[in-house]
Amino acid sequence: xxxxxxxxxxxxxASVTEVIDDVREHIPDADLLVVDDGSTDxxxxxxxxxxxxxxxxxFNQGLGAALQTGYLFALRExxxxxxxxxxxxxxxxxxxxxxxxxxxxxxxxxxxxxxxHARGGPAAGDDYQxxxxxxxxxxVFRFFLTLATRQRFTDTTSGMRAANRRVxxxxxxNYSPDFAEIESLQLAxxxxxxxxxxxxxxxxxxxxxxxxxxxxxxxxxxxxxxxxLVGMFRPRQVEVEx
Amino acid sequence: MSGPLASxxxxxxxxxxxxxxxxKVHLTSQTRILAAILAVAFMVMILDLIRRNRLQERYSxxxxxxxxxxxxxxxxxxxxxxxxxxxxxxxxxxxLFSLILLLLLGLALNFSVIMSRQAAQITRLAQERALExxxxxxxxxxxxxGAGSAAAAQSSRS
Numbered sequence: 545x546x547x548x549x550x551x552x553x554x555x556x557x558a559s560v561t562e563v564i565d566d567v568r569e570h571i572p573d574a575d576l577l578v579v580d581d582g583s584t585d586x587x588x589x590x591x592x593x594x595x596x597x598x599x600x601x602x603f604n605q606g607l608g609a610a611l612q613t614g615y616l617f618a619l620r621e622x623x624x625x626x627x628x629x630x631x632x633x634x635x636x637x638x639x640x641x642x643x644x645x646x647x648x649x650x651x652x653x654x655x656x657x658x659x660x661h662a663r664g665g666p667a668a669g670d671d672y673q674x675x676x677x678x679x680x681x682x683x684v685f686r687f688f689l690t691l692a693t694r695q696r697f698t699d700t701t702s703g704m705r706a707a708n709r710r711v712x713x714x715x716x717x718n719y720s721p722d723f724a725e726i727e728s729l730q731l732a733x734x735x736x737x738x739x740x741x742x743x744x745x746x747x748x749x750x751x752x753x754x755x756x757x758x759x760x761x762x763x764x765x766x767x768x769x770x771x772x773l774v775g776m777f778r779p780r781q782v783e784v785e786x
Numbered sequence: 787m788s789g790p791l792a793s794x795x796x797x798x799x800x801x802x803x804x805x806x807x808x809x810k811v812h813l814t815s816q817t818r819i820l821a822a823i824l825a826v827a828f829m830v831m832i833l834d835l836i837r838r839n840r841l842q843e844r845y846s847x848x849x850x851x852x853x854x855x856x857x858x859x860x861x862x863x864x865x866x867x868x869x870x871x872x873x874x875x876x877x878x879x880x881x882l883f884s885l886i887l888l889l890l891l892g893l894a895l896n897f898s899v900i901m902s903r904q905a906a907q908i909t910r911l912a913q914e915r916a917l918e919x920x921x922x923x924x925x926x927x928x929x930x931x932g933a934g935s936a937a938a939a940q941s942s943r944s
Binding site: 577579580592597598599600601602603605609612613616617620621 | 909912913915916917919920921923924927
């Protein structure tokens with residue numbers, strides 16, 4: 545089964561090489577694409593040196609557009625499944641491997657790597673320590689997304705996912721550039737796709753800092769709620785067989 | 787559409803009645819002349835922008851119609867008074883202002899819609915360019931980078 549692992553990266557020159565090596569080691573049979581989202585540093589060059597394919601967006605378009613680029617590539621080049629992980633080193637490739645296996649075994653169309661256990665608390669022995677603002681945001685999104693999709697999600701903003709061709713087709717056409725993570729989950733569930741969460745181990749960021757300040761995260765939450773609300777009234781396109 | 791507005795003006799009505807003799811407030815001829823001059827100048831400006839390729843025709847129609855409306859209002863004040871009557875507003879000027887405000891609101895929204903569409907188009911363009919670049923790289927590298935086109939890479943080797 546041909547699989548593509550893609551890594552959206554925006555100014556991640558410090559960690560991208562490491563992440564690529566990690567993926568190489570744990571998922572040797574997958575092809576590797578780095579979607580460089582208009583980086584102004586040496587991200588693209590580092591990724592090429594490390595032997596990955598690089599798709600460079602000419603200017604920064606936001607995470608949603610970068611992810612969509614990856615899905616589009618996977619769809620057009622005929623991969624059976626694809627996975628993506630963050631470029632900052634938070635996501636161990638060994639865990640991505642598990643997500644890909646779920647999709648390859650056709651147990652789900654879209655698999656989300658969750659840093660929380662199904663109960664909602666952080667995974668035991670987790671290296672991940674969320675900040676307060678992130679914890680609030682997580683809970684708000686969790687609540688409303690569950691309300692909107694009638695399916696339980698614990699890690700709504702996870703950037704570690706694996707998907708099959710159905711999802712590629714959906715996401716390469718409909719993907720909000722502003723609010724990719726949440727809206728995409730809602731979209732997939734509404735289309736009748738099988739979305740599954742798998743608890744994974746995540747690490748602290750290797751380089752850089754989170755973009756979330758209290759003010760920003762409040763705005764982030766507000767925007768997310770609007771997106772969710774609007775999403776509930778979006779027309780369903782093609783009904784997919786369950 | 788102007789329920790609260792109309793009732794606010796109704797509330798102000800007695801004051802106006804007490805102050806002046808007339809129940810209605812008309813446009814003065816000064817205003818009309820000024821409006822006509824402005825409307826003509828505006829339309830000349832639109833035409834000039836189109837002529838110099840600074841404005842595309844399809845986006846100019848709405849502005850041109852706005853200019854014509856302005857001119858019509860200046861030339862036939864009876865038209866404006868009719869509109870004011872329909873809106874239930876005593877003051878023709880207030881009717882004019884609220885109409886223009888609504889039109890501008892609609893226009894601004896229209897631009898947001900156009901902007902959103904163009905933003906989506908720009909994004910897709912950027913993505914296509916990025917994908918093309920990755921595809922070329924994969925052909926150049928052969929299958930080294932684990933390119934998406936194993937078959938193409940093999941055929942180029944043989």
